[in-house]
Amino acid sequence: MSSDSSDLHFAAKSNPTTVTDSPVTDPGSTVKEEDIYEIIIEDTKKPTVVCQNIDPAQNAAFVGQRKLKPAVVIRREAVSAEGRVGIDTKTSSALKKSNRYRSRSLSASSNDSYSSASYTGSSSDDDDVSPREKVQKSGNGFTDFCVRNISQHAFGRREIEIAEQEMPGIMALRKRAGDDKPLKAAKIVGCTHINAQTAVLIETLTELGAQVRWSACNIYSTQNEVAAALAEAGYPMFAWRGETEEDFWWCIDKCVNAENWQPNMILDDGGDATHLMLKKYPAMFKMIKGIVEESVTGVHRLYQLSKAQKLTVPAMNVNDSVTKTKFDNLYSCRESIIDSLKRSTDVMFGGKQVVLCGYGEVGKGCCQALKGLGCVVYVTEIDPICGLQACMDGFRVVKLNEVIRNVDIVVTATGNKNVVTREHMDKMKNGCVVCNMGHSNTEIDVNSLRTPDLTWEKVRSQVDHVIWPDGKRIILLAEGRLVNLSCSSLPSFVVSITAATQALALIELFNAPHGRYKSDVYLLPKKMDEYVASLHLPTFDAHLTELTDDQAKYMGLNKAGPFKPNYYRY
Template sequence: MTATTTPVKHEVKDISLAPLGKQRIDWAGREMPVLHLIRDRFAKEKPFAGIRITACCHVTTETAHLAITLKAGGADAVLIASNPLSTQDDVAASLVADHGIPVFAIKGEDNETYHRHVEIALDHKPNIIIDDGSDVTAGLVQHRKDQLSDIIGTTEETTTGIVRLAAMFKDGVLSFPAMNVNDAETKHFFDNRYGTGQSTLDGIIRATNVLLAGKTVVVAGYGWCGKGTALRARGLGANVIVTEINPVRALEATMDGFRVMPMEEAVRYGDLYVTVTGNKHVIRREHFENMKDGAIVCNSGHFDIEIDLKGLGEMASEKRTVRPFTEQYKLQSGKSVIVLGEGRLINLAAAEGHPSAVMDMSFANQALACEYLVKNKGKLEPAVHSIPEDIDQEIASLKLKAMGIHMDALTPEQVKYINSWTSGT
């Protein structure tokens, strides 16, 4: 696609980075065949003609393909970053220069800039919000009530965001439908488990260059992200301990062969800690005090609240950067604790996020969820809605087709049998 001739309003680090961004976007596209098929259809059908879409996502090579797909479908789209450390500046530049998509995202932007970008996203007066953590949706509900009549719906792809949407619904302030992309099978089974598992360890290794074999890795949380992280850590030779608050998940981790114990006990053994819970202060003062000297702590949950960095800072007599995205806190006891990526998503702070092949399915869900909202405008109740099963299965079928994998089909006799109650022993 050729560069646009009309300047596009934007706020990126350096527009001259666009050629490198375009090269990396093209590379990612090699493993995103499902989204390409959807884009081809959208380009013909224009399901988003006249629709304003605001997307708050990690601005990566994979997200670029979602934004390009939305524009191909006729959307008037604006993109902002969902996390201050997740933006790939060259990708942001290419989306502006090569695709004419307004982007407001700079890697390392401060909180003030981030919140200003959220305001810019809402100034777009969106009909659909694609959210990652529900910050834009929460801002709309709290501060832009005059724009609620413009909203067709929102889509959300994180556990944290879904929890916030459920709370909004419980409090009676969610006045429009929200699509739960996070819980689609083709999203959380693959994105959370395989994507988070690989990219989290990728970020840790890039930030530290430590050998994981023989280390004791403590994974806080055994949801799909925790499962993936624990599985990949074990695959690299680490001894893995899981901490959990849910008895079913704790039992599952035990049956999967991991040691399970409270964090207060795990801190006696851990060399490396990864939080993936979506909750607040999972690792806090009393844990830091009892960790080994030189213990490494990082987060792969959505927000930077899982590690109590304020408490750690108050305990420290010295704080210094020892490597990019790697900070050493020297405690008054003489021990040190190493924090990666400022407690933000380590897979995006120090690495590139999930592999393209995984995000292909996640963003296919986002694109089709937006189309579903448009097709069902005025028909869906204000609530958090699951992705329809036929959309989930369509994405899985397209992925299998792209991978050259074939599967069985039921025979007429089998169809009759599973739909009958008269056949028994």
């Protein structure tokens, strides 16, 4: 992006007009959050745009509902190669109905600004043209995809290249196994979060010989520019940020059922691809050689299928592998919870009261981070062992009703449903932040908030104020979906560990001789867990001690591992 692009340009009726006040130097530059611009577009042949600062006092966070005139929402388009921001004239039809547009300026820390690892500002969730209605093709004429805007591919490719630098394990696996092609003839249906780190995994799987078709497991977590980059490279991608529920299932269906396509492997996050194929395409499901599942929710669904004797293929539970549980769930969430809350709310953590629902590995990571920044942290738990761990770690274990009136932030991380109910939210104080670190959008009863007595006000991407009749408002992040993938990004290094684990699980199931795995749910072999860890140690210039023959004999171990029994807890 050129550094001299200092004007914010708008396009209307194909005639560009310039903003005459407070030019933005760059989409990622610092913009005062309290500035709100009123943009008046006159209906003439050569429209002019006048920007006028509104009194910042009107933007006070909790002074009742803002009394703003009806706004016309117009999509921000991608930054062009010259570094300019524009509005597509095709999507500005709303101007024909109204000549006013009010847009809240982006905070420097906003999750929809260029400061985010994902350039989500390159396309707005307010785009009224569904990607399903667009006809797009890549530079090579490839059309088997459906993404928000294929023209964003250059930004996405840059994100992928940056992620590769921080993902040494999966890149090492790509290099070591690339010549052997252990996934040759594998046809993988992928349904995971689609971001730069996932793109590295997808490209690794194809380097190992696989063919893939991919959709998103979350309607808000897709990085549009990354999906565009993968589509440009010839990958069948069906995902965009801000899908509807109908779009979500349509995208998965497009990955499962395609011409000349019979999948034989599933890589799932949440079990949705598995569920759709089993219910809608049972004959196709019988041809699957294995399923790899990486989330608590998806693993739970697999065990339910197994118990009901409806699971007819072997499945690998990656979520409970050591390399996933101890690194992705703990260390990744420990960092991403802070990033998510900062980007979306600009909250000051010192002295805040926080309740964390669930003290599994995700909950532990969140609690450590919040406590380290000076928060007073409470924990709710159903498991006495996890509850005792929380107590020994210095957290007070309570029932949610005991603290719900006083806490400033509520975070869920249980994998369950209706953990935070309408009754709880009715009791919350003004300005309470509510978010979810679990997998699905069931932990917070968001549907109970969609009633006529409550008003929803979108203040920035993935941030809604839900306003009660008395003026009280709570701040709901990502509509109750996974906040650290909707409002921020994940540390690429930790994702590299999980991605390498997923790749090895796919290789193991695909190449296992007939009879090794039955129609059940399995954990990743300990030897593979250790191999994934060894791929990442060189990054830290770490050197492991080797056992002598005598020591190995004394411990009853193979010098090359595995070094711990399967029941070892770490």
